[in-house]
Amino acid sequence: MDEQELIKRLRQGDKGALETVIKLHHAFLVAMATPLVGNDLADDVAQETWLRAFAAIGKFEGRSKLRTWLARIAINEAHAMRRKTGREVSLDGWGSDTGSPIGARFNEQGAWNAPPTQWHHETPDELLTEAELYECIHKHLHKLPEDQQSVVMMRELGGLDYGEIARALNLAEGNIRVLLHRGRQRMHAMLNHFEEVGTC
Amino acid sequence: MLTCREMSELGSDIIEGDLRLSTRWAVFMHLKMCPRCTLYIKQLKLTAAVLQQLPLNTEAVDSAAILEKLQERDK
Numbered sequence: 001m002d003e004q005e006l007i008k009r010l011r012q013g014d015k016g017a018l019e020t021v022i023k024l025h026h027a028f029l030v031a032m033a034t035p036l037v038g039n040d041l042a043d044d045v046a047q048e049t050w051l052r053a054f055a056a057i058g059k060f061e062g063r064s065k066l067r068t069w070l071a072r073i074a075i076n077e078a079h080a081m082r083r084k085t086g087r088e089v090s091l092d093g094w095g096s097d098t099g100s101p102i103g104a105r106f107n108e109q110g111a112w113n114a115p116p117t118q119w120h121h122e123t124p125d126e127l128l129t130e131a132e133l134y135e136c137i138h139k140h141l142h143k144l145p146e147d148q149q150s151v152v153m154m155r156e157l158g159g160l161d162y163g164e165i166a167r168a169l170n171l172a173e174g175n176i177r178v179l180l181h182r183g184r185q186r187m188h189a190m191l192n193h194f195e196e197v198g199t200c
Numbered sequence: 201m202l203t204c205r206e207m208s209e210l211g212s213d214i215i216e217g218d219l220r221l222s223t224r225w226a227v228f229m230h231l232k233m234c235p236r237c238t239l240y241i242k243q244l245k246l247t248a249a250v251l252q253q254l255p256l257n258t259e260a261v262d263s264a265a266i267l268e269k270l271q272e273r274d275k
Contacts, residue, residue: 112236
């Protein structure tokens with residue numbers, strides 16, 4: 001079922017569509033909310049998000065992806081939850097640059113010592129349909145430093161813009177850009193290793 | 201003249217088209233003569249695209265139970 005069809009059915013209150021959309025995005029919403037409210041409240045944020053979203057689905061204009069719209073609602077719900085519970089989650093140390101994860105692959109003149117190799121897979125579909133690689137991507141996404149993981153989730157999986165992410169995490173846009181780049185570089189290094197060696 | 205290391209640092213700005221005009225020209229010139237960086241930037245773009253399409257643990261989510269819980273709360 002494509003997204004337009006799914007939204008149409010959600011507007012009709014189709015139970016199957018409600019279950020489908022929860023299956024598709026619930027884990028993302030929980031993962032995204034965790035750094036904002038903590039582990040124990042993240043699921044509550046996701047549930048509040050669903051209640052709001054299902055009540056307002058008629059107003060969703062489809063200008064963004066559904067997941068991006070849900071992510072925006074979840075961030076608002078996370079802020080509301082923090083106000084309600086008086087909970088402050090410490091993000092101390094977030095946003096500092098850990099440096100390039102591929103620095104050792106260049107010589108002193110800044111040229112490649114260990115250049116990237118040609119990959120066997122050329123498209124996202126090809127990469128994601130290989131079961132072992134799919135598991136490996138998940139594993140390494142969760143192994144990213146927390147701040148990089150959070151920004152990668154919000155930007156790549158959630159489709160939020162830099163300003164929205166910066167406000168949600170109370171960091172400068174410049175920090176968000178650096179965190180995203182470092183996260184992408186680490187994930188690239190993981191994919192490159194898999195393509196070279198054939199294992200995670 | 202940009203080095204390959206500097207090109208790798210600019211990677212996300214390159215794939216998102218977020219470069220100032222002067223830097224854009226330097227990047228263009230570097231890419232024209234450096235297949236290694238061309239490959240790196242192409243793969244970084246593919247990495248971002250993979251993450252954008254990545255489904256997240258759909259098997260582990262009991263959507264029927266969540267929906268039931270939501271309906272209880274909504275009553």
